[in-house]
Amino acid sequence: MLPHLDPADVERVRGCFTDAGYTPDGVRALLGRSAHDALTRGEPEPAARASRDGGELGTLVRLFLLDGCEPEPAVTAALGDLDPLLAGRIVRRTPDGIVAGLDVRPYGEAGGDDPGSPDDANWWVVSDLDSPASRQDREHVTGVGGASLSLAAATVRRPVASLLDLGTGCGVQALHASRHAARVVGTDLAPRALALARLSCELSGVPVELREGPWLEPVAGERFDQIVSNPPFVPGPARVDYVYRDSGQAGDSALAALVADLPELLNPGGIAQLLGSWLNVRGENWPDRVRAWIPDGCDAWILQREAVDPAMHVGTWQRDAGLVPSSRSARAQATTWLDWMDAERVEGVGFGFLLLRRHHRADLAPRIVVEDLPGELTDGLGPEMAGWLDRTTWLRAHESDADLLAATLRLAPEVILERASGVGEQGWSELSTTVRRWGTPSWEHEVDDVAASLLAGCRGDLPLSELVELLAVAHDRPVDALVSGTLDPVRELVRHGLLVPADGWDPA
Template sequence: MLPQLSPATADALRTALRRARYSTDGVRALLGQGAHLALGRGEVEPAYRASRANAGADGGELGVLVRLLLLGSTEPDAAVTAALAPLAPADAAAAGLLTASGDGWRAALDLRPYGDDSDGESDDDRGAEWWVLSDLDARRQQRDHVTGVGAASLTLAAATVRRQVGSLLDLGTGCGVQALHAVRHAAAVTATDVAPRALAMARATFALNELDVELLDGPWLEPVAGRRFDQIVSNPPFVPGPARVDYVYRDSGQDGDAALAALLRTLPEHLEPGGVAQLLGSWLHVRGEDWPERVRSWLPPGVDAWIVQREVADPALHVGTWQRDAGLDLTSTAAREQAGAWLDWMERERVEAIGFGFLNLRRTDGAPTVVFEDLPGDVDDPLGPEVAGWLDRVDWLRAHARDEALLAAPLAVAPGVVLETYAEPGVEGWTEVGAAVARLDGPRWRHEVDGPAAALLAGCQGALALGELVELLAVAHDRPTDELVAAALPAVREFVRHGVLVPAGPQA
């Protein structure tokens, strides 16, 4: 059954959830830190116990909702009636939210609070609080399963630029997570999906949160043919494999990474000048091919692109990861047959590994900047502000593309940048053998530097033009100025791109 929230049902449910404080803060306070962390790991019993122990003998209305909607418990009719008032349990069941179970009720869908505490560039993006409807984990092996607020959704949300825009497209919205964030910084939000069940979940989520989102039915960009947007975000079906669809949320139905290639070729057509598209994706590492060149071949003219590879998995790890994600028993005959067919396909296609990461595109009329980078490991800070800064810095570098313009600009070492030196032991103690500048925020970029480069960076305090600093350095090191300029400018451009150096003064 698809969820169908009438205005009256949505209003009554919203009233009940607010009264019970069914919010991220409310649930966290009820469960306590230990049980809340355990629930995040998928350990239900500590949360179940805490929901009763911390809210009185009967668990209270919030405890009932937590056990009913988050923990998969069957709760007595009287307790559910009180917790959901003014929404009657029978009306909640008619809307597809509950299922009768003996003398009580259990959840038919996952309904959970979701908050955004990220420090985006928009003040409106802080402290947002919503409720999200999606399928229960028990339905994970269904072809049209609709995932909730998962790792991929959180990853994309944290990497999205949050500047105010006129229009935003959430391509392949699923249950609507990216659109929820988008309404905080976009005047008009459009969301699309090809799956009827996903559209129903998103529609119910938007209705419950009183959000005005245009929701369109159709594959890929067909529903918005001829339209352009200031920003596009997408968590598309990005799992490379044979041309089949086992699960709509992850499988494109096209061979390998062909769907991602087609999307990148056409996406910029739907961007306004200066518009930005951000999406998650996976690409194949094919034997005998360079993966950046493979992805570069998909990009149309007229786009800046920053492609960041976060992970690389070998074929076995890739297949096993996504089979576990689907809740399969990897020892079962069916799972082994599926894995075998998947691995056979990779062998035929000469696939050595699968890359995963972010693809950031911007439509530009200038000379495009296209950069491919690896960023493995954890990133503690949200990448959204970093992407926004990268786009700004690329604009600045484009305006200072001529060497004369760059040399005339004053630059400063960014806050949070340090110089690290390292030494090795010897018979006379420690001997310094190298140095690097590193950022302590964002992606933690790190660059090895020699003595002259370190001295140049030390002089970048926003007071003198870069050319003046190079001339002083040439005198100090008794080297020709032209030689230092030729050596310094490529490194300076990379320092600016990575936010180690920032423009200072009136040209910033």
């Protein structure tokens, strides 16, 4: 029997959580920063100590977050009648007391810069317990992890009428989507995942349509304004060891097929955002491989966050599944996996983000950009993804040299200029000059003295054509030569947000 709660019990349990303060802010306040940070690192003992005098909230923290066994009277005091939770497999009775049957975790989204804002969302995410035995179950449903957090932070949050969470798992993306989408549909192949997603959404008071089925079958013939997906993208042999990560198809072919098919589910102008992983194959250019997946009629931005060698890839995902890489069974699995990679000439495995936008018009030329994400990812990519869409639209509207020259640009306030020098026989000599956006992602471009002067002149008061003419005079260069050498670099600087239109991103 799958985990479940009747609607009346859902309301009652939600009320118990709220009354006890079992919310993200409540748990942080009880534990304090040090113990909360330790719990985030997977070190439970400081949190256990901090929760000792926490009353009902302390009981819930130890029960659901610390794998504790709590006296039944204490759990009853916190949650009321336990029979529905026992029958629904939310908790279990043991000879020593009550233990959690599922991970029920406070989660949320800030509604503003101030903690405790009335616009904050308080949710509860229900997933399987994060124990080695549970993680090795083929049907294991993961909770709030690095992948789901990365996708949530990279998602464009603009109001839309409809959003599809493809492969919803325990429902994390659907919860976030409810904040900016009027209608949210979540799908998953696994009945257990849908049962836990239903609990997550119902406990959180978030209405989501949940449908069972593989890939795009549950929404065949429908269209959405936005799609988000954290699909089973781990490249390997054609098998399914764990439903949450393995597609059953060899390598990255399942992701390639999904990317090719998704635009058919988008309304004109709609966007799809995915996490993905692709093979770096010997003798092939990985950007060309991934670029070939994009169907006609789409813009696309593919960002590779990192690339690892086959051994690191296999070891990482074995540990993620709770396996000990040195165990006999794990070594046998690794042998099969690495043999497959050798046969397929795999030199590395890339991981990153994919953004697609379906064109409004059939005659639009596609803009497909595949590149590495520079530096460490310290901030969410959501604003950057939205900015890339705006910048691509603006560049399309200023595609001709005449339109670009007529534009008035300014340097983004977070851009800095860096000069690197080295010591030679004559003393210091300049090696390079770079302009870089401060923050994440830290896009940077090398520039010469003329380009640096041009950027310094982009203050939002003169069109680009006049700036080029002034520079031609100052540097004794022909205007036509300066124009031909300037416009393509300017387009790249606009695309990465170092140069912005003085009047904003309205393409008109």
